[in-house]
Amino acid sequence: MTKNTRIEHSLEKSHAVDARCISGHPTAKPSEATYQYKQVRKNNRQLHKTTILKGGIRKANKAERFVKGFQLFDKVLCEGQPCFIFGRRKTGSFDLRLLDGTVISRGKSYKKLALKEKATSWLFERSETVHIPPHK
Known part of the structure; x- marks a missing residue:
């Protein structure tokens, strides 16, 4: 039917185009933006390392939740570009990526970072699509 x-x-x-055909509005004007969603974890459930230290002490397997006021998956502005924190270090440096x-x-x-949104389990990113006219 779509074809x-x-x-x-x-x-x-x-x-x-297939999505517009399925919706019943094949000639509708397409959106200029694309949206990307990603679901991420809220917690790391392994509480202790698997190897037990001398004396029967189990070492904790958890990193600090907040480092310098930022947490994993916060949306931040880095030099004017929105991105997400995918890794953090005690020193205050962060691994920044797009979805x-x-x-x-x-x-x-x-x-060099500014907090834009606090982390949730659903990350959301909007980007403008660039339409290049066909060359004749």
Whole structure:
């Protein structure tokens, strides 16, 4: 059914066009933005290391939740670009990435970051799509 609708309206094959055909509005104006969602964990459930130290002491396996006021998966501004914290170090440097995995920085100082949104279990990113007109 989707293919027939696409052919009737002379539309190219793409995921966005197929979605419009399924919705019943194949000739609707497409959005200029794309949205990406990603679900992430809230806690690390392994509480202790698997190896037991001398004397029967179990070493904790948890990193500090907040480092310099930032936590894992906070949305921050780094030099004007919104990104997410995917790794943190005690020294206050952070691994910054976009949701698609693009690395912004492997070790950016907390002094160069501004908090945009606190972390939730659903991360959300909006990006503008660039339309390049076909070359004739």
